[in-house]
Amino acid sequence: MNTQQLWQAQALDAPRISLTFVRQQSDALRRRTQMRNAFEYIGGAAAITFVVLNSVPLIGERPLFSLAMALWVAGGLVVLFLWHKRAASQKPPAEFGVLDALTFHRRQLERQRDARRGNWRWWMPPYLPGVVMLFVALFVDFTPVPWKAMILMAVWVVFGFSMTILMYERSARRIQKEIDALDSL
């Protein structure tokens, strides 16, 4: 018996996976994905609704504050769009050759790394008009000027932005390690 015959003679009790099982698993996977996406959209919509609802009563009496909130929301939407454009996962065509699939997998990792590394350069600018306008609004719309709130806000903005940058840089380093591991395979 040669090696090919030897190989092909094994696994005589190979399980037959039924269509019903595969369809059920496939439907379950699709439902899970839809649910996860729905949660993300609902979360985003809830955050925007919260900001909008809290800004509407202030439109008359605190126009600059309302404008700041609107700029925050607009900035958030721009960042979501840019993130989707740069980091949304792509699926390889099923008929790819194996070599293509491996290259594709590496490219996806590089894409995710690049979307995170130094990404403050593109996500911070859309938020800046909202930040600036918020401080202007606090200074102009409120009497007396709420210095304590402004300092707290400044600390919160610096802390939030710094933590986001650190989180993304850490994530980029983790992905780089995955790419290195892939190269060493």
Next chain:
Amino acid sequence: MPPRVISTSLDLATDPDTSGQEALFEKVAAEFAAPLARLARAHEADAHLQQDLLQEIHMALWRSLAAFGERCSLRTWVYRVAHNVAATHVLRNRRRQAHRLTTLDEIDLADETPDVDAELDAGRALQKIHALIQALKPLDRQLIILHLEGLPADEIADIVGISPANTHTKLTRIRQLLTAQVGAGDDT
């Protein structure tokens, strides 16, 4: 022994739009059950993970068959999809692998002493083949598995995505390695 059937008791209604895809899947599941099980076994030593990998391959096949436009043979299509899923599985689980994966060229033929007893013991020979496969990098794994499945070199090149000349060179190396490790002849 009749094949085991992995199924559920759910009775899902048949969608007329997918009936062609379903018929194709039934054909694939029947025709390729054994090669796909061998493929999963070659890539994954753990029995439970083997089962997961096999199911993952079938799921990918089910989804992919909607796009199968007979641009290639069904066999080429099935092996492309299955090997892609398996390669991704290897990459995903690389942290679990204690050993460094190697290429066909890195294995020194001179160090391989033919085991004469292995020719008499199919179980031991298969163990050696599996050990060889699991030591290889994904691309070389695919080549050796497809060769063992008896596919012609041109079809292997088409599935894997490398040139026919490169495939021929690698297959020659694979035959030498198999002969050196297992001692059994090879007729292609």
